[in-house]
Amino acid sequence: VRMLNTMHEMLKEFNDKEYGYEMYVKGYIYLLLADLLRLEVIEKRNYSDVQMYLTKIDVALKYIENNYTDEISVEQLSQVCHYNYYYFSRLFKQLTGKNVKEYIDHVRVREAEKLLTVTDMKISEIAYAVGFGCVASFNRIFKKIRGYSPSNYNQSKKFNNKGL
Numbered sequence: 001v002r003m004l005n006t007m008h009e010m011l012k013e014f015n016d017k018e019y020g021y022e023m024y025v026k027g028y029i030y031l032l033l034a035d036l037l038r039l040e041v042i043e044k045r046n047y048s049d050v051q052m053y054l055t056k057i058d059v060a061l062k063y064i065e066n067n068y069t070d071e072i073s074v075e076q077l078s079q080v081c082h083y084n085y086y087y088f089s090r091l092f093k094q095l096t097g098k099n100v101k102e103y104i105d106h107v108r109v110r111e112a113e114k115l116l117t118v119t120d121m122k123i124s125e126i127a128y129a130v131g132f133g134c135v136a137s138f139n140r141i142f143k144k145i146r147g148y149s150p151s152n153y154n155q156s157k158k159f160n161n162k163g164l
Contacts, residue, residue: 002035003032003035003036006028006031006032006035006144007028007032009024009028010025010028010029010032013025013028014031015113016066017146019113019114022106022110024130030054033054039076040108053091053095054095056081056083056091057081057084057091057092057095057096059080060077060080060092061079061096061103062082063076063077063080064077064103064104064107068104068107068108068111068130068131069129069130070131071131072100073105074088074089074092074100077100104131105141105145106145108130108131108141109130109141109142109145109146111130112126112129112130112138112142112150113146113153115129115130116153118152121137123135123138123150123151126138127139127150138150139151
């Protein structure tokens with residue numbers, strides 16, 4: 001029952017995409033892994049392997065968080081984690097549910113949303129500030145991830161601020 005509730009909460013966070021949802025989802029994943037370990041679904045001898053993989057991927061995730069404004073390649077991340085390119089690519093997808101580009105896009109969109117909320121920067125300025133090479137791809141990816149365009153988000157933010 002607890003694992004089912006955890007999965008429901010994780011899915012709710014992912015679907016609502018409220019500020020900081022990525023951290024909640026990561027936390028729920030760790031909680032599920034701990035439950036699987038205690039229920040001995042994951043063998044104890046495999047736990048150290050799982051923990052090692054999560055630690056290695058965490059290095060990549062932190063690298064992305066600190067360098068999302070730059071071009072980041074799978075090759076760079078695999079070198080940072082000391083893994084073979086193909087192995088790293090598969091492992092990253094397996095543990096995060098996204099390929100590297102999709103994950104970086106999510107981080108950039110999250111950061112763009114913060115800038116849309118707390119600054120008066122133009123959308124084009126924000127696109128470049130978070131690492132997108134062109135505004136058109138920023139708009140397309142933002143809408144794909146969030147379900148609405150950055151200009152719609154910006155307009156709703158201004159509307160909400162006037163109502164305060």
